[in-house]
Amino acid sequence: MSDTILELTDVTLAFKGLTAINGLSFSVRRGEICALIGPNGAGKSSLLNILNGVYRPQSGTIVFEGERFHRMEPLKAARRGIGRSFQNNALFSGMSVLDNVIVGLSRRARASLVEEALRLPRARAQEAAFRERARAVLRLLDLESRAGTAVGTLPYGIQKKVELARALVAEPSLLLLDEPLAGMNAREKDEIAALIERLNRELALTIVLIEHDLGIVLRLAHHVVVLDYGRKLADGPPDSIRNDPDVIAAYIGAGPAALAA
């Protein structure tokens, strides 16, 4: 297996007149945390949506796990092992935490429709196995005590963790996180950041994330890609990004002191 899990070459995405992503190339190494940063409208979310098959770029190539994206769709992306979370929680709010996580296992389902409708032995065995795996992930994220709670009634920070659990349970080979720390207080941010780091280390999980909190990004990521107006402004380890004058000028519009904080 190659060291590169994801490689984008000259990817361009335009909506009518607006070019969201413009000739973008970068690659993600297996097992790293890669952060996408940049001002609002830089194309970060569009990029995540390309990787997850929601948008199809007009040109360029994307290679994931050695295979080229061809007419990628969200369903295909999920089945190939790309998991994701959404910027504003996209949980199934009426369902329990456990059920949400069990739905996360959909791509692992092997029992046929008829087997499931009639609850034949294979479907029942699958269900028991799913339940067990979902509980294991809840244990991992310290959510076990919430298993039976309806998601909609939980505080926002906990919901974010549930969404993470749901994305994790099917063991994706690439996890896309869209602003996992948005809307959290400092304590919750630290907790989720530590969790992301732990998942990356213990499960050797490759993570691509979008985040605005620069302090945390520069601490957490191994590799940072800076976008501005759909173009790549900088690409490298946090230390080089921290001191890149282009990044400082475009992203912060302030002196280097802002980034050093």
Next chain:
Amino acid sequence: MSLFLETLIGGVLAGTLYALVAIGFVLIYKASGVFNYAQGSLLLFGALTFVSLKETGVPIAAALAVTAGLLIVTAVAIERFLLRPLTNRGPLTLFMATLGLSYLVEGVAQGLMGSRVRALDLGIEDLPLFLGDIMISRFDLVAAGVAVVLVVALALLFHRTRIGIQLRGVADDTRAALSLGIDIHRIWQIVWAVAGLVGLVAGLLWGARQGVQFSLSLVVLKALPVLIIGGFTSIAGAIVGGIVVGAGESLAETYVGPFLGGGITSWFAYGLALAFLLVRPAGLLGERPIERV
């Protein structure tokens, strides 16, 4: 007292048939977020196909199997050629599409099978049954029994299997469902097929009562107040709503009708629905939107 009981029981039994029609709407509304205007046409299409097959001498069981198969194929085709190209469009677009579909299905069904009234004999003898001095229609009892069995089967399918939680996931957040690897197209096909089959059963039971013809597709109009009362998003609500409408209608006709000069059944359900809209817009068991403030 026996008049009251007789009226009530007759009403409740008729109500289960309303519920059956309403359930077809709830299923599709939950999964595709659209009020399926074509539900009545599908119901008529199923009943017409069945009657036509039966008239050519096909045995009941075979006619039922062929009709069911045809409805499943239709559901898959609707998903493939109507819903899939319209994915992510607004509810109004989808509603207009089902409106068009309704006329298409009706036109094709009547074009192929004619528009005259056909009698439908399901082989259920309609002799009244007496419980003490209370008279109950045997046909209504069988019809209600069939409806109950069907509802229990649906409840098991949607609450005890993974198909059910996937359906709820799709209903709740489509893009999240997709990102988890739920095949929403498959879910839509299942739901439309199940709604078609529920419509077939409802169509046969109604058709046996009033004959199979175009006006059969209008029984779905009674489903509207049932849904408003029960709640658009709840199967249990459709059942409760159906029974409330059936029983209310029947009681109102017996006890209030004489003072108002009859015809009360044609508007009673709508009046009740209007009252519900004012007092409890989400219906008895519908999901009230929760917002954090």
